[in-house]
Amino acid sequence: MNTNRLDVGNALTTRHGAEAARSSEFELLGRTWTLLPGVFAPTLTMSTTLFTEWLPYPVNGSFLEVGTGAGVTAVSAALRGCATVTAADISAAAAENARANAERHGVRDRVRVLRTDLFDAIEPGTRYDVIFWNSNVINAPDEFAYTDDLQWAFFDRHYDTHRRYLAQAGRFLEPGGRLFLGFNSLGDRVTLTELAREAGFEVRTARTTQGQVGDFPVEISLLEFV
Numbered sequence: 158m159n160t161n162r163l164d165v166g167n168a169l170t171t172r173h174g175a176e177a178a179r180s181s182e183f184e185l186l187g188r189t190w191t192l193l194p195g196v197f198a199p200t201l202t203m204s205t206t207l208f209t210e211w212l213p214y215p216v217n218g219s220f221l222e223v224g225t226g227a228g229v230t231a232v233s234a235a236l237r238g239c240a241t242v243t244a245a246d247i248s249a250a251a252a253e254n255a256r257a258n259a260e261r262h263g264v265r266d267r268v269r270v271l272r273t274d275l276f277d278a279i280e281p282g283t284r285y286d287v288i289f290w291n292s293n294v295i296n297a298p299d300e301f302a303y304t305d306d307l308q309w310a311f312f313d314r315h316y317d318t319h320r321r322y323l324a325q326a327g328r329f330l331e332p333g334g335r336l337f338l339g340f341n342s343l344g345d346r347v348t349l350t351e352l353a354r355e356a357g358f359e360v361r362t363a364r365t366t367q368g369q370v371g372d373f374p375v376e377i378s379l380l381e382f383v
């Protein structure tokens with residue numbers, strides 16, 4: 158494991174914690190959003206904005222955002238014409254935050270918010286046209302201990318969540334549905350490609366650009382599993 162990436166993840170966790178502690182609102186994509194303590198701050202990286210702009214929203218269709226954080230992408234999906242949106246996160250603060258932003262932007266009727274570990278709370282048989290996750294890209298070692306909910310935004314121990322995302326997503330996709338991952342170069346692309354292959358997918362880069370995560374220069378990519 159690259160220790161440097163763990164250090165970067167720790168720095169990001171500290172910075173996002175401080176941001177959420179001092180600010181309750183932020184501006185993004187021409188709107189004002191609520192930010193609750195302990196939630197990933199979308200203003201500190203370019204990724205939320207880029208993925209929200211890049212994703213192909215299924216107009217009149219269904220969209221699942223795994224790891225919704227403050228809910229910017231899920232709420233934007235509803236505002237851009239998705240008929241039904243599920244905004245899911247393992248963090249209780251994130252689920253509450255996404256609910257607040259769905260209400261704030263008048264789409265609570267079509268955004269269902271769930272606190273869940275990946276797909277666990279989604280009823281079997283539920284299907285989506287598009288599933289997306291801006292993931293916690295840093296592959297943390299087996300001995301990594303989560304001590305703060307915000308660490309879920311940056312670290313995935315042993316890439317277990319990425320493994321389950323790829324193994325389980327197919328059960329929740331409509332025929333012809335599309336599966337995306339928001340990724341960046343702090344992530345472990347080699348392991349991701351191997352996990353995708355095990356799950357029967359190839360990884361395609363849908364969009365990519367040079368950008369920043371906090372103070373760190375990275376390549377930010379929207380990946381599609383096909």
Ligand SMILES: C[S@@+](CC[C@H](N)C(=O)[O-])C[C@H]1O[C@@H](n2cnc3c(N)ncnc32)[C@H](O)[C@@H]1O
Nearest residue numbers: 199205224225226246247248274275291309310
């Ligand atoms: C990089 S943040 C992205 C947040 C938000 N989508 C955004 O772009 O601003 C990753 C999110 O995934 C969530 N997450 C991590 N592991 C998860 C899991 N097993 N199930 C659901 N959500 C998870 C984290 O709590 C965090 O909110």
